[in-house]
Amino acid sequence: MRHFLVSRQMKAEPTWDTLMNDAPPADDVTFLQLVDAERSLITSGVVVRRAPIMEVGLFDEALRNAQDLDLWLRLARHGARLSYQRQALLKYRCRPDGLTGDAVNSHRRELRIFDKIENSYDLSPQEREEVSEVIRNRRALLEFELGKLHAAQGDDQKSRESFVRADRLRPTWKTRTALWLNRLSPGLLKAICLRRG
Numbered sequence: 001m002r003h004f005l006v007s008r009q010m011k012a013e014p015t016w017d018t019l020m021n022d023a024p025p026a027d028d029v030t031f032l033q034l035v036d037a038e039r040s041l042i043t044s045g046v047v048v049r050r051a052p053i054m055e056v057g058l059f060d061e062a063l064r065n066a067q068d069l070d071l072w073l074r075l076a077r078h079g080a081r082l083s084y085q086r087q088a089l090l091k092y093r094c095r096p097d098g099l100t101g102d103a104v105n106s107h108r109r110e111l112r113i114f115d116k117i118e119n120s121y122d123l124s125p126q127e128r129e130e131v132s133e134v135i136r137n138r139r140a141l142l143e144f145e146l147g148k149l150h151a152a153q154g155d156d157q158k159s160r161e162s163f164v165r166a167d168r169l170r171p172t173w174k175t176r177t178a179l180w181l182n183r184l185s186p187g188l189l190k191a192i193c194l195r196r197g
Contacts (some may be wrong), residue, residue: 007046007175008183026194028081028082028083029072029076029082029083030076031073031076032052032130032131032134034069034072034073034076034082034130035114035117035134035135035138036075036134036137036138045172046068046072048075050074052078052080053071055078056074056077056078056080057074058071058087059071059123060116060126063112063113063116065105065109065114066109066110066113067173068107069109069110069113070113070116073113073117073121077121099124107142107145108144108146108148110138110140110142110187111139114135114139117131117135118132118135135170135181136150136170137169137170138170139166139169140165140166140170140172140175141166142177143162143163143166143169144162144163144166144175145164145176145183146158146162147159147160147162147163147166147178148178148193148196149163149193150162150165151178151182151186151190151192151193152190152193156182156186159182159186159189160179160183161184163175163179167179
């Protein structure tokens with residue numbers, strides 16, 4: 001979410017950040033950039049023509065959430081032009097009790113969308129190879145982040161399961177270190193994850 005003002009509701013006063021500065025200054029948003037989270041869109045801030053949405057089939061009501069991401073992905077695959085308005089025109093508030101939910105739910109939402117892409121999107125063999133590589137890396141990153149979140153909550157079993165999945169997808173020294181700490185010193189791992197937020 002790099003193109004709007006965002007408020008993260010914490011314990012006290014909300015803090016406002018302008019995230020548009022992190023967005024690339026030019027070019028349209030591509031399907032692979034959306035999958036890889038290099039670029040993102042937000043439902044509340046989108047202006048779109050009716051015809052392309054009708055052509056790709058509207059929101060997928062079978063999805064409990066992340067219907068917007070799925071729709072933007074289908075629009076990008078269909079050849080729709082997706083671009084940013086550089087000026088911040090809205091404010092978006094993220095709250096743990098809102099539809100967006102917490103970071104764990106956010107990661108799980110993305111993982112469900114990856115399942116849908118791999119199982120139901122009509123991709124050419126070359127596209128499938130490219131997309132599969134991006135998704136594998138994103139899955140590894142999300143599983144690693146889930147592992148840290150579970151560790152911070154003191155759930156060593158779920159933390160270990162997430163780190164193992166991350167390591168199987170993309171072995172790195174970070175996942176190996178996290179697995180080692182999870183096994184030998186879960187308290188230290190929890191402290192590290194709490195400190196890094």
